[in-house]
Amino acid sequence: MAKKQSELTNGMFSNNPIFVQALGMCPTLATTTSATNGLGMGMATLAVLIMSNIVISLIRKLVPSKIRIPVYIIIIAGFVTMIDLLMHGFLYDLWKTLGLFIPLIVVNCLILGRAEAYASQNSVFKSILDALGMGLGFAGGLILLGSVREILGAGTWFGLTLWGDAFNVFIMILPPGAFITLGLLAAMFNWMGISREEKKKKKAKAAKKAGETA
Amino acid sequence: MNVFLIFMSAILVNNFVLQRFLGICPFLGVSKKIDTAVGMSLAVIFVMVLASVITWLLNGLLVIMGLGFLKTIVFILVIASLVQFVEIFLKKVSPGLYEALGIFLPLITTNCAILGLALLNIQNNYGLLETIFNALGAGFGFGLALILFAGIREQMEFADIPKPFKGLAGTLITAGILSMAFVGFSGMIKL
Numbered sequence: 001m002a003k004k005q006s007e008l009t010n011g012m013f014s015n016n017p018i019f020v021q022a023l024g025m026c027p028t029l030a031t032t033t034s035a036t037n038g039l040g041m042g043m044a045t046l047a048v049l050i051m052s053n054i055v056i057s058l059i060r061k062l063v064p065s066k067i068r069i070p071v072y073i074i075i076i077a078g079f080v081t082m083i084d085l086l087m088h089g090f091l092y093d094l095w096k097t098l099g100l101f102i103p104l105i106v107v108n109c110l111i112l113g114r115a116e117a118y119a120s121q122n123s124v125f126k127s128i129l130d131a132l133g134m135g136l137g138f139a140g141g142l143i144l145l146g147s148v149r150e151i152l153g154a155g156t157w158f159g160l161t162l163w164g165d166a167f168n169v170f171i172m173i174l175p176p177g178a179f180i181t182l183g184l185l186a187a188m189f190n191w192m193g194i195s196r197e198e199k200k201k202k203k204a205k206a207a208k209k210a211g212e213t214a
Numbered sequence: 215m216n217v218f219l220i221f222m223s224a225i226l227v228n229n230f231v232l233q234r235f236l237g238i239c240p241f242l243g244v245s246k247k248i249d250t251a252v253g254m255s256l257a258v259i260f261v262m263v264l265a266s267v268i269t270w271l272l273n274g275l276l277v278i279m280g281l282g283f284l285k286t287i288v289f290i291l292v293i294a295s296l297v298q299f300v301e302i303f304l305k306k307v308s309p310g311l312y313e314a315l316g317i318f319l320p321l322i323t324t325n326c327a328i329l330g331l332a333l334l335n336i337q338n339n340y341g342l343l344e345t346i347f348n349a350l351g352a353g354f355g356f357g358l359a360l361i362l363f364a365g366i367r368e369q370m371e372f373a374d375i376p377k378p379f380k381g382l383a384g385t386l387i388t389a390g391i392l393s394m395a396f397v398g399f400s401g402m403i404k405l
Contacts, residue, residue, distance in 0.1 A: 022382055025242065026326050030235035070294060077287040085283060100330055100337070103286040107326040109239060174397055175233050179390030187383035194377060 007126060011133030017110050018141035018182075019189050024110040027101045028142060029178040035158045038146025040094045042139025044083050044102060049111050049138075050131040051079045053119040057127035060120045072115045073106070080105045110138060148181050149173060217347040220340075224351025227402055230327050231359040232393040237327030241360055242385060244318065251364035255357030257318045259350070261300060262331055265293050266349035269332040270342060289332050297323045327356060363392060 017023045024045070031041040055075050063071050084102045087095040095102065105111065114134055119127040150156055153172030155163045171177050230236045237258070244254045269289050276282055301319045304312040322328060331352050335345045366388055375384050 022242070025238040026235050029238060070291070073290055073294065074287065077290050081283060081286050084286065100333055103333055104236075104326045104330055106286060106290050107324050107329055109324055112324070171394070171397075175235065176390045176394040176397060178235070179386050179393055183379075183383045183386030183390060186386060187378045190381075190383055191378035 007129045008133040011130065011135070012137040012140065015134075016137045016141060017134055018138060018145075019186055021110075023113060024108045024138060027104065027108060028145065029175075029182060031098055031101050032142055032146040032149055032178060033173050034150040034154070034156075035143055035146040037094070037097055038142035038144075039139065039158075040091070041098055041101065042135075042142040044087065044098070045105055045108060045110070046131075046135030046139055048076065048079045048083055048105050049114060049135045050128060052076045052111055052115055053127040053131040054124055055079075056115045056119040057122060057124045063120075068120065069112075069116070072112060072120075076111055076115070077106045110134065145178075145182060145185065148185070149177055152181075153177060217344055220344055221347045221351040224348050225355040225358060226396065226399040229355045229359055229396050229399075230331070230352050231356055232389070232396045233400075234330070236330040237325050237356055240318075240321060240325055241356075241363065241389070242382075244321075245360055245364040245367055248361060248364045248368060250318075251360045252357075253314055254318045254321075255353070255360050256314075257322060258325065258327070258356050259353030261293075261297060261319075261322050262328060262353040262356075263346060263349045264300070265296055265328050265332055266335055266345050267342070268292055268296065270335055270340075270345045273336050285333070285336065286329075289329055293328050293332070294323045327352065359392070359396075363389065366392065 011017065015021060018025075018028055027041055027045070032038045052072070052075055056072060059071075080103060083105070084095075087098075087102060114130060118130045122130070147157060149172045150158075151162060152169045155161065155165060155168055169177075172181065224230070228234055231238065231241045240254055240258075244250050269285075269292055272288060272292060273282075273285060276285055276288060297319060301312075304319075331349060335348060338344075338348075340348060367385070370384070370388065379387070
């Protein structure tokens with residue numbers, strides 16, 4: 001069971017697609033003008049990722065390795081078209097704001113990357129777990145980025161007014177805000193990683209010293 | 215609509231990389247040196263114009279057959295095979311150019327700027343001439359952003375950056391500042 005858990009958490013934290021692997025940067029930067037938009041994009045990507053991972057894992061033994069990439073792309077494009085039409089039908093407002101970036105899920109390197117690196121070599125169940133972990137990690141990153149930008153830029157969170165127009169950094173909702181917020185968040189995670197490593201080193205050193213004196 | 219306005223707006227006001235966030239992966243990935251940035255830009259301009267024209271023609275066909283909803287699947291296949299075809303063609307006809315563009319060509323398939331441009335042309339109901347100029351503008355805009363950014367990053371190599379900001383974080387913040395400069399162009403051309 002422990003191993004299954006690690007498959008799930010791998011994508012969420014230690015190999016987070018946005019902050020660690022820097023995959024799928026275009027939708028990450030473009031659709032996070034608000035937390036709601038980030039959530040919508042994250043869920044659409046998660047749905048496509050799970051379905052494509054399932055199908056690719058099912059047919060992994062049938063596809064000749066030479067033409068596997070075009071086959072994967074067609075499968076992914078098929079699911080993206082389905083999501084596109086479904087969102088057009090049921091979530092029209094969100095579909096309109098996300099606009100171009102829904103069909104562009106096809107070229108999100110995260111999805112093709114998971115198909116190639118994981119689903120094409122592992123069982124269906126494991127591939128679903130992997131897709132869930134990676135997809136939730138991606139969606140979580142989008143929601144975090146969208147929240148920071150929406151709170152600072154518009155004074156609202158998921159549409160709820162926090163302080164309204166009283167204190168707004170308007171640039172956060174504009175394109176430069178996306179680059180800068182993501183850069184600062186990445187720096188923060190780097191810093192956390194660095195300080196954790198230094199603590200570990202200090203501990204190891206102390207342990208070594210203790211061992212030597214003993 | 216004035217094609218010159220479309221061209222200029224695609225370069226400056228709606229810059230594909232810095233304002234529309236299309237093609238961020240190559241923008242961050244191939245911008246370490248100016249030489250490679252120039253190579254990548256040329257390859258992208260070339261494929262953008264070709265892909266735009268072909269997808270525009272194909273879309274006309276799809277609409278006639280009532281299969282407009284299939285355009286995402288058809289376009290991505292067209293772009294993937296087009297890139298492959300351009301690679302083979304250049305290898306035969308102009309080995310020099312092929313050598314220069316070499317590794318960048320296959321990377322272009324997954325560049326969302328190409329598919330994005332093809333879809334934008336359809337969304338905006340552009341005619342063939344407008345499509346070509348929009349593609350040229352998008353390509354030059356991509357090149358401008360990429361080459362400017364490569365110039366900045368070459369200088370950044372020598373800068374003493376705090377440790378957490380090294381790598382992706384510092385690159386993104388620099389891109390943010392460059393993007394801020396391009397915000398200054400917004401409102402200059404209204405389409």
